[in-house]
Amino acid sequence: METLNVTCPDCKNVLVVNKKTGQVIEVRRPILEDSTGDRFEDARQKVLDSKNRAEQLFQEAKQKEKDKFAKLDALFKEKRDELKDKPIEKPDRPIDLD
Numbered sequence: 001m002e003t004l005n006v007t008c009p010d011c012k013n014v015l016v017v018n019k020k021t022g023q024v025i026e027v028r029r030p031i032l033e034d035s036t037g038d039r040f041e042d043a044r045q046k047v048l049d050s051k052n053r054a055e056q057l058f059q060e061a062k063q064k065e066k067d068k069f070a071k072l073d074a075l076f077k078e079k080r081d082e083l084k085d086k087p088i089e090k091p092d093r094p095i096d097l098d
Contacts, residue, residue, distance in 0.1 A: 002020070013030065015028075016028065031046050
């Protein structure tokens with residue numbers, strides 16, 4: 001069976017048409033908006049984009065955690081410095097009250 005591939009200029013779908021009957025056998029939707037026309041290349045590009053996006057999200061989460069720990073560390077040091085000058089008092093024990 002001989003087929004003809006026709007690309008729709010509006011939606012970028014590829015229509016696979018039987019040359020003899022003119023019947024549309026298959027409709028191939030593009031994998032990417034900016035399709036190259038080669039489905040394997042589009043699929044490869046989609047995987048690479050997905051991988052890059054995942055790496056970007058990981059780096060953002062990693063930086064967010066670093067910022068959170070830096071803020072907590074600064075707060076801890078501030079409170080430690082406040083309490084450094086105060087004398088240490090022993091807490092009252094219930095047994096000492098008798």
